[in-house]
Amino acid sequence: MKKSLFSWHAAVTGLAGSLLLIANASAQDCGLCAKQVIINSELATCFLDQYDQIAKASSDAVVVDLSTCASRGIVEALPSPNKTAVEPDVQFIVSHPQLQCLKKQLEAPGIVLDPSATIQLDSCK
Secondary structure, eight states: OHHHHHHHHHHHHHHHHHHHHHHHHHHHHTTTSOSEEEEOHHHHHHHHHHHHHHHTOOSSEEEEEOTTTSOSSOOOOOOOTTSOOOOOOSEEEEEHHHHHHHHHHHTSTTOOOSSOEEEETTTTO
């Protein structure tokens, strides 16, 4: 009985180690990273205000959490009839190059962010 318990424990430990290696490899390749971000002007302003703090992350994959930026208690303006509003992303994972790309695109003159805009993060490569 002890022998089978030991074998089970070894198998679980091996499996956990394998999953950890896979997760670590995914973070380095950034398989978890967003390919695009949907954002509006309010979240873009908040992102740019917090950029220096967000960019200090030492990991390859950077978690961006803008959930504290969304206004509360204010009724959103009705979307214009010719442009469909899409719910913006308030939490997403990006690589450092994608983080810089997002900042660059949000600072571009003439960008239209309302009611929401889709920012492609692979266009800065």
